[in-house]
Amino acid sequence: MTRKRFGYLVGVLLVLGVVAYLGLKLYIENDARKRIHLWANQSAKFAGLSYQSLEVGLFTRTIQVGQVSLQIKDTDSPISIDRLILYSFDIENEIPSFMHVQMKGIHIGQGNSFMKGVLPLLAQIGYAEINADVTYAYRYDPVKKDLEIQNILIRVADAGQLQMTAQVNSLDLALVKSVPNNPLMLISLVPAVAISGISLNFEDDSLTRRLIQLGARQSDQTEEQFVSGISLQLNQEIQKQKQPAGIERLQAIENFIKNPGVIEMVVSPRQPIPLMRFVMMENAEQLIDLLNITINYQAIKQKK
Numbered sequence: 001m002t003r004k005r006f007g008y009l010v011g012v013l014l015v016l017g018v019v020a021y022l023g024l025k026l027y028i029e030n031d032a033r034k035r036i037h038l039w040a041n042q043s044a045k046f047a048g049l050s051y052q053s054l055e056v057g058l059f060t061r062t063i064q065v066g067q068v069s070l071q072i073k074d075t076d077s078p079i080s081i082d083r084l085i086l087y088s089f090d091i092e093n094e095i096p097s098f099m100h101v102q103m104k105g106i107h108i109g110q111g112n113s114f115m116k117g118v119l120p121l122l123a124q125i126g127y128a129e130i131n132a133d134v135t136y137a138y139r140y141d142p143v144k145k146d147l148e149i150q151n152i153l154i155r156v157a158d159a160g161q162l163q164m165t166a167q168v169n170s171l172d173l174a175l176v177k178s179v180p181n182n183p184l185m186l187i188s189l190v191p192a193v194a195i196s197g198i199s200l201n202f203e204d205d206s207l208t209r210r211l212i213q214l215g216a217r218q219s220d221q222t223e224e225q226f227v228s229g230i231s232l233q234l235n236q237e238i239q240k241q242k243q244p245a246g247i248e249r250l251q252a253i254e255n256f257i258k259n260p261g262v263i264e265m266v267v268s269p270r271q272p273i274p275l276m277r278f279v280m281m282e283n284a285e286q287l288i289d290l291l292n293i294t295i296n297y298q299a300i301k302q303k304k
């Protein structure tokens with residue numbers, strides 16, 4: 001093969017490679033746009049979605065959209081999101097069997113109708129708007145009707161961070177989706193649902209202190225007096241406890257109130273507990289024992 005023909009062949013291969021790459025990129029981006037809008041449409045609460053930029057991982061298929069405007073039904077102004085990342089989303093089923101989504105920089109301004117309802121309370125604790133990050137991931141078995149909430153993470157600026165995992169059994173998400181149109185579905189839904197485990201972790205970043213300050217103002221006390229009053233009530237309950245686990249739970253709550261840090265509640269029943277059992281409990285202590293609830297506290301180390 002002559003050098004001229006070899007150069008011609010290389011050129012043709014390069015052109016074909018570029019065309020193939022651009023074609024693949026176009027296909028993946030069109031598929032990504034479809035997935036983003038399917039994600040928005042799967043929730044009855046979303047009325048519309050628009051964005052300014054879109055990026056897609058050619059191999060990971062992770063979708064990132066920037067400067068998102070998300071319109072919620074029955075609200076008069078959209079929520080803005082700096083970046084929405086769709087790691088995975090089941091588009092094959094009407095009830096998605098898996099989903100992993102992250103929303104960075106969620107901004108809800110004062111003009112939003114939701115904010116108008118909570119603005120008086122937010123103003124009392126020193127917030128003018130809400131800026132947050134939200135991540136959620138789950139897997140759902142439509143045959144067994146088991147829902148595994150792998151992660152729900154809500155971080156609100158200058159407030160705190162809440163993280164949750166859970167395992168729920170016999171939960172028919174198709175029935176859940178139909179409840180807004182047929183509330184009577186709850187009657188058939190609730191008895192079957194069972195709880196296998198829940199973990200809640202809250203890391204404070206001024207929210208607890210703000211609520212204490214609000215409570216102190218409303219009761220015409222100093223912060224110290226207000227906290228002392230709560231501590232006194234908790235200690236009275238501690239004195240009534242007969243089990244070490246009950247004492248530890250209340251002490252963890254008291255420590256968190258005195259010095260807000262990280263508090264975690266873990267629900268780990270020995271076997272799945274149907275929700276109907278909750279109704280049959282005669283008192284809170286029975287319910288706590290049945291669910292095998294533990295509460296742990298950890299102080300936040302001061303940054304140097």
